[in-house]
Amino acid sequence: MNRVVAGRKMGKNIFFQGGTAYNKSVVAAFEKYVGREITVPPNHEVTGAIGMALIARDYVASKNGDQVSRFKGFAIADHPYNVSSFECKGCPNVCEINQVKIEGEKDKLFYGGRCEKYDINKKEQSPIEDLFAFREELLWKPYEEKTRSCEQSGQRPSRGGAAVGIPYIFYMHEFMPYWTTLVASLGFDVVFSPKTNRRVVNLGVETVLSESCFPVKVAHGHVKYLLEEGVKTLLMPSFVNMSNPGDDFAKSSPCPYTQTIPYMAKAAFGDADIISPIVDFTRDEKHLFKELKGAFKRFGVGDKELKEALKKAALAQLEFRKKLREKGKEALDSITERTIVIIGRAYNSFDNGINLKIPKKLASLNVRSIPMDMLPLKDIDIQDVWADMYWRSGQNILKAARYTKNNPLLYPIYIGNFNCGPDSFILKYFKEEMGDKAFLHLEIDEHSADAGAITRCEAFLDSIGNREEHSCGKAPRRNTFPKIDRDTTVYFPRMSDHAFALAASLEYCGLKAEVLPETDLDAIEDGRRHVSGKECYPCIVTTGDIVKKAASPDFDRARSVFFMPSGTGPCRFGQYNVFQRHVLDKMGLDDIQLFSPVQDETFYKDLGLVGSDFSKRTWQGIVATELLIKCLHETRPYEKHPGQCDQLYDKYLMDLYNTLRAKNGDVDDVLKDIRRAFGDVERREEETPRPLIGVIGEIFVRSNRFSNENLENKLEDLGAEVWLSPVEEWMYYDIGDFRALIVEYP
Ligand code: SF4
Ligand code: SF4
DSSP, X not given: OTTTTTTSOOXXXXXXXXXXXXXXXXXXXXXXXXXSOEEOOTTGGGHHHHHHHHHHHHXXXXXXXXXXXXXXXXXXXXXXXXXXXXXXXSSTTOOEEEEEEETTOSSOEEXXXXXXXXXXXXXXXXXXXXXXXXXXXXXXXXXXXXXXHHHHHTOOOOGGGSOEEEOOOTTHXXXXXXXXXXXXXXXOOEEEOOSOOHHHHHHHHHHOSSOOOXXXXXXXXXXXXXXXXTOOEXXXXXXXXXXXXXXXXXXXXXXXXXXXXXXXXXXXXXXXXXXOOEEETTSOHHHXXXXXXXXXXXXXXXXXXXXXXXXXXXXXXXXHHHHHHHXXXXXXHTOOSOEEEEESOHHHHSOTTTSTTHHHHHHHTTOEEEEGGGSXXXXXXXXXXXXXXXXXXXXXXXXXXXXXXXXXXXXXXXXXXXTOTTHHHHHHHHHHHHXXXXXXXXXXXXXXXXXXXXXXXXXXXXXXXXXXXXXXXXXXXXXXXXXXXXXXXXXXXXXXXXXXXXXXXXXXXXXXXXXXXXXOHHHHHHHHXXXXXXXXXXXXXXXXXXXXHHHSTTOXXXXXXXXXXXXXXXXXXXXXXXXXXXXXXXXXXXXXXEEOOOSSHHHHXXXXXXXXXXXXXXXXXXXXXXXXXXXXXXXXXXXXXXXXXXXXXXXXXXHHHHHHHSSSOOOHHHHHHXXXXXXXXXXXXXXXXXOEEEEOSXXXXXXXXXXXXXXXXXXXXXXXXXXXXXXXXXXXXXXXXXXXXXXXXX
């Protein structure tokens, strides 16, 4: 409902069409949700086909005999037919082509190819310029020139004694000229994996170790391809920040998958020799130099030659960008009719092996399409609404949305992938940014079929002219710093009981604070009403908690603030507050404030906490809560009187809370009491020792009892003792990261 109906008004009579309507439970669920009866019409599984037949009939009739129908009549269903298949060897895709021969019919029918080779409706070569082919040619130019020159000379570079392979994945779709030039200039024999094809896809699908998005599977395929071709050493940079000094966004984070692909590849291909320098564009050139020096050290690469190679690489990349920009300008200046902008990431929406060749299909429909990175994205400012967007792809996608929205001849097709984490937020923002303007979203994975994509493109093109525009509500807005005074209550979501330490310390500093109740099924139902279902679970849980509290009768909207910290990525957590702001606004609760600090010094300034020992007290509270949890886990499985440990836990959690909010704040005595009380718990004799099970994983779900369905209790009931990875682990990680910077730049 959230995705299809979105913000539109529902009519009184609701029809459910399509094959899914056969499932009575789905119909019942929809009826329950909308609170109305839903009509499932007869022949619901073919209503679309019936509609098309009526349109075709009317069309033929309107031609007054000039157009003869090619409908062969229903009797053809009774003709004998034969289905066989063969493999097309026309390209590395090696498609399995099915052919149908109907008795009495001259032509055979083919299906199953990934290109138009066997398409009976194959059109003449489209006269429309293929900007994607132009882009690809430009991207591969330095590599192809190098390969040609090796072929002509009959010699290959020999540094290191073997080739250095670079998988054609992720950011290589933007920086291939740079890396080709760099590695070739150092005298290595650089070998790229090929443009994505069926073999690469299959290799990836069979190798990937965990369920992921399609581009990650394809990336595994490229790595495996090179390894199978005998390339032993691979260069796979880890891009961690794509923002250049002076850019409008100080941080442009790649998605965690793209950052960590070298490490995933190391795990998947244990014997592979993978060089993975870290690329952070926010750092100065010295940083990249140092990274590459380390990466190529064993090949004896000297400083001077590395500097030279870096210069050449930068020039090659500049040349690529310049030509792309020029072509983009030329294309945009010459637009006279509707044109499609392909939105997405270069590695999924411009790669012909992944994007179902959508641009080519559009060209065959006489519609021109333009890759998003040919738009003048650098000149587009979206800071007014999307300043909190930290993913690089999100920044560019939202800039492209703004540009496209404001150009009446441009329409976007957004190509994404199933299981894409960032898109679970970016797509919503994209919709909001587009407002009333139509767009098509296509999600692709290895099972996606060309036929479905072309049908949807055709329907979209059709709908552009006929669509009844609807309002998507108010323009989105950012969270601003809320007014927090001594009468305002700050509500903390209860990820874990450590939230009490935070609330207590704030109270100690003179502010009002309260921990939200534990999540329950009502809250989850509230949360689910506002999400698309693709967000990560903690987002649904925290949204539900906030919405439930906001709707409660005793909630004082004017004197309340919800605490939902922000972040700078690359994980999705930092987007929760942006999303929740939009949810509250859409519910008409735009006066409810969210307090979303980034954990830096502004947090203290904003709350007037500078000079107080807020941090120290909070930290003591967190550690004390952790010790209490440890006592619980070490004792409860052995307690003789069931429930005794839980009672002790609840009591001491409140003792800690009350101590932390009081002036003295010394938790030492409470901790001693805790140790003593749990030590005194009468224990059962157990014949066999319990296994100690470590619970690790994502911090929210592992710490939140509702989200993990009381996993600890279940494990204890099954005869285990539990060791739960502590909340501080996450903090140590953050602080550790920070310390690394201090060591490097004293
Ligand atoms: S993509 Fe086309 S040419 Fe290549 S194998 Fe498939 S049908 Fe043959
Ligand atoms: S941004 Fe989305 S599609 Fe790209 S690697 Fe990350 S999860 Fe996959």
